[in-house]
Amino acid sequence: MPGFELFGESERAHVNDVLNTGIIMRYGFDGPRKGIWKSKELEAAISNKLGAQYTQVVSSGTAALVTALAAMGVGSGDEVIMPTFTFVASFEAVITVGAVPVLVDVDDTLTLDPAAVRAAITPKTKVIMPVHMCGSMSDMDALMQICKEHKLLLLEDACQSTGAKFKGKYLGTIGDAGTFSFDFVKTVTCGEGGAITTNSEEIWRKCDGFSDHGHDHLGVDRGADLHPFLGYNFRISELHAAVGLAQFNRLDEFLAIMKRxxxxxxxxxxEVPEISFRRIPDPSGDSHTHVSWFLPTREATANAVALLKAEGQIAGSIYWYDHNWHYIRNWAHLKTAASLNELHPDQKKAVIHHANKDFSASDAVIGRSVSTQISLLWSEEQAREKGEKMAQVIKKSLSGEVIKLKI
Structure with a gap:
């Protein structure tokens, strides 16, 4: 899956462009940089490829989420509906802007269940935030209809699905704004980096300023910029953007290898009759970063995972039910609202309330789900061989050879 697997001459060439100027900051130093603006080039490449009018690159996917939420006016007292299955950055970003993450169940798409979203809407709801997990998409038709009915904003967390589409449109360009991560293990990597895409000039201008201490970037030079609002330092460096530019230009290459x-x-x-696969709202738009599969019960899935591990076939496969980065079951810090800087009492109370609701419907899905990552380094034959070896072990586990686990 990750672009770093195919890191090569193009990436080195773009990095050397920056090193040869000595200017590694994205703003200013116009003369010494000799026309080298990798961050601007990366933004243009993303907009041109994805069909977004505006792109702002930042230092990480988390920074992209915080920046987008702030630019969309999300703050104290607001509620953001998001899934129980995501990465911790999704709810961290919501809490950072002073809002409350309202987690709701996922369905067999491994993304937001539209019925659960409808049931969670209150007068405080401001944003619905689908997270396009593991290379595939949420049911965007249903979510867009809900947003239209309730006059809500739609923020797509596409950090795990760069290059995926829904009905011909790239994920991250369908809602009011979209966010991407380019960290080391994403399809396209900057090492560390992220981006916000939007078709709203207002949202983009706010993202542009917020990610650089509130500078409006309208001065003759950076020292002449005004400060219309507070912001943070979420700038990407030219070195990171250089890597990302080379990687993003290879996106179609990466997607083709992953599909194969x-x-x-x-x-x-x-070939294993008991295996079923994730439902994908638009199969033609999948970016194919993972094969996500189910067994009939949580016990059967846990036993299969244990035997895969025992026989050395677990590498690259993740049992999300036991994973503390991606599923609410193990997010103790969210459930207690543990923070180094104490949250406002009202926010803390609301965070704890929503994080400790009944998510048995999600348990029923995630407890049976395993996702196997797709490597860019495999040949087609190696991919098939890996699947065949995994299938043999899974069949063995289903026949009664189990490893006892606490589930």
């Missing part, structure tokens, strides 16, 4: 290997691995796993 995805198809080979999935066909091998499909």
């Amino acid at each position: 290997n995805y198809d080979a691995l999935k066909s091998a796993l499909a």
Whole structure:
């Protein structure tokens, strides 16, 4: 899956462009940089490829989420509906801007269940934030209809699905804004980096300022910029942007390799009758970063995972139910609202309330789900062979050879 697997001459060439100028900051120093503006080039490449009018690159996917939420006017007292299955950055960003993450159940798409979203809407709801997990998409038709009915904003967290589409439109360009992560293990990597895409000039201008201490970037030079509002330092460096520019220009190459290997691995796993696969709202738009599969019960899934691990076939496969980065079951810090800087009592109370609700519907999905990452380094034959070896072990586990686990 990660672009770093194919890191090569193009990436080195773009980095050397920056090193040869000695200017690694994205703003200012116009003369010494000799026309080298990798951050601007990366923003243009993203907008041109994805069809977004505006792109702002920042220091991480988390920074992208915080910046987008702030630019969309989300703050104290607001509620943001998001899924129980995501990365911790999603709810961290909501809490950072003073709002409350309202977690709701996922369905067999491994993304927001539209019915659960409808049930969670209150007068305080301001944003619905689908998280396009593991390379695939949420049911955007249903979510856009809900936003339209209730006059809510739609912020797409596309950090795990760069290059995926829904009905011909790239994820991250469908809602009011979208966010991307380019960290080391994403499809496209900057090492550390992220981006916000939007078709709203107002949202983009606020993102542009907020991510650089509130500078409006309208002065003759950076020292002449005004400060219309408070912001933070979420700037990306030119070195990181240089890597990202080379990587993003290879996106179609990466997507093609992943699809080939995805198809080979999935066909091998499909030989196990008990395996079913994630429902994808638009299969043609999948970016194929993972094959996500289910077994009939949580016990069967846990036993299969244990045997895969025992026989050395677990590498690259994640059992999300036990994962403390991506599923609410193990987010103790969220459930207690543990923070180094004490939250406002009202926010803390609301965070704890929403994080400790009944998520048994999500448990029923995530407890049976495993996602196997697709490597860019595999040949088609290696992908098929991996799937066949996994299938053999899973069949063995289903036949009664189990490893006892506490589930």
